[in-house]
Amino acid sequence: MKAAVLHRYDETLTAKEFVSFEDVVDPRLENPTDVIVRIGGAGVCRTDLHIVEGIWREKSSVNLPYIMGHENAGWVEELGKGVTGFKKGDPVICHPLVTSGHCLACRRGDDMHAEESVFPGINANGGYAQILLTGARSLIKLPKTLAPKDVAPYTDAGLTAYRAAKKASRHLLPGQYAVIIGAGGLGHIGIQVLKALCAAEIIVLDRAPGALELARGCGAHHVVKADGNEVEAVLSLTGGRGAEAVIDFVGEGDAIAKGLAMTRNAGFYYIVGYGGRIDIPTIDMITSEKTIVGNLVGTYAELVELMALADRGLVDLKTREYPLSAANDALHDLHHGRVPGRAVLVP
Template sequence: MKAVQYRKIGAGPEVVEIDAPEPGPGQIRLRVTAAGLCHSDWFLMDLPEEQYTYGLPLTLGHEGAGVVDKLGAGVEGVALGEAYAIYGPWGCGQCHACSEGRENYCPYAADLGIAPPGLGAPGAMAEYVVVDDRRHLVPLGDLDPVETVSLTDAGLTPYHAIKAVEHKLYPGSTAVVIGVGGLGHVGIQIIRAISAAKVIAVDVSEEKLALASEVGAHHTVVSDAGAADRIRELTDVLGAQTVFDFAGVQPTVDLSKAVVAVDGFVHIVGIGGGVMSAGFFQTPMGAAVRAPYWGSRSELREVLDLARVGAVSVHVERYGIDDAVEAYDRLHHGDVRGRAVVVP
């Protein structure tokens, strides 16, 4: 089968021919119908050799959807031909967090060698993928897999971050969304769908700010030296009750700190490496800073339900698997509007 793999440190992705995987006991093989690209893939591929711990070769793709193609021994409750989205942050399945469906916060996964598909385990950027357990499959129903697959990360991750501070998204409050890329443009829609908060979108790209307006942002602000002042003006000097930084680079982290209100929340979602000092005389009184990770199984179901009623959608650029390297190049250079999806 064809697969998109990272095979050599510093070399970027390649389209290769490999054997199709076979499901073991309790496992399910999917014929992949869609696989999403993510900046996290480039974060991984940009790591120097001494920091890279994900194994080589690595089939990419932690956003995946497909149709059940083959069952391993002992699998029950899953039928051939059914369509599923893959829940990516796999955990041990036994601890307190996993029992609550919050496998994104499993404290044992790393020590047990359990890794998400595409981020250690073979991913969905291929014609077939094996899922380790039926609990990591969420029914797609009649949702279009190509239009939906990115919600497994680009929808689930912002949803998790936003739901955690839903009590701060009250009428009259302000939410600042920094970075209107794959996650940010979905995050804006989620805030609008579940709250009456005013949304201010921030980005360096006028094109992405136009997308922000299309998906529901009330105001857009160019991310430059005057951004903090403009956000303060739009919030009557008080600042924003919630700030969601989907870039996470130092300038955006600094901006988040500059515009969060007293008793507000900053969620640094992007993995750009920015750092914020917090504490007395560092952040506004009562302000909290958090780095949320992915989301729970139940939250993925909720995100897909938002898609079913038309409250959330993803702007998708489609690519064939042979064009995956080009898609990754466009992603790396910030040229993707919304989310890039490979359709094997």
């Protein structure tokens, strides 16, 4: 099969080619619950750039060369002997984690903390290829309204945004405020999920005028250009007290300090983006009683819920398609901020 293969890290992200488009050996069924999926679309994620940088080399056991791509959807191609409920040709979206189902975390539905798991595209070969090896427990059948290439990024970007927005929606009431920092690939989904799940007023921050325009189209009630005065702007919109919930899809640079400053006392700051550090004096944590919440992708059940919203037209994923052979173009466009929404590789 053809695949876009990572052979070496590039800490500065300055190489002309991050991956090599080449022929590789097809994956094969190894266990009774394995499934081969023919890729219809593979999302290109900022995490892939972090992988290229080498940030994940100590977090995963993968050895180069290997195939990135952890946002995958397609059609069932081949089934292990123990797989039931699916047949060849079924359109599916793949939860990003392949779990055994045996550990306590699995049985509680806490997929992201399973003790026995494989994460294609992170610590095993992923979907920047024509076919993918995954597991039956990861598959969700797609309704006829959704095509694989249109939904692939939901498996990480969408699922991560959904999980954070769902957490926030549980305590947001009408008349309260939610701030979303970053209206890109994750943020534009988070806006729509919040709008679908709660009645809070949504304020969106971004540096790019195009992203703010996208945010308005996704349902933001207020947009604020991140030009250095965004904290003051948010405080003005919220009567000087800040927002009950802040979801930070950036997680680096000055976004963290500003996000915490926008969170009102007893409010919740949800950190999704990464690369920076949270530094807050303990006395401030005590006196403000703010809650800081980490978010790691999401569960199988949450991906099912997100597909239900997409099927009903309540969430729409903005994508730009690239042929698999143009994976480097997609990665460079993402790195330089030229992708509105999400990039998707189509074999």
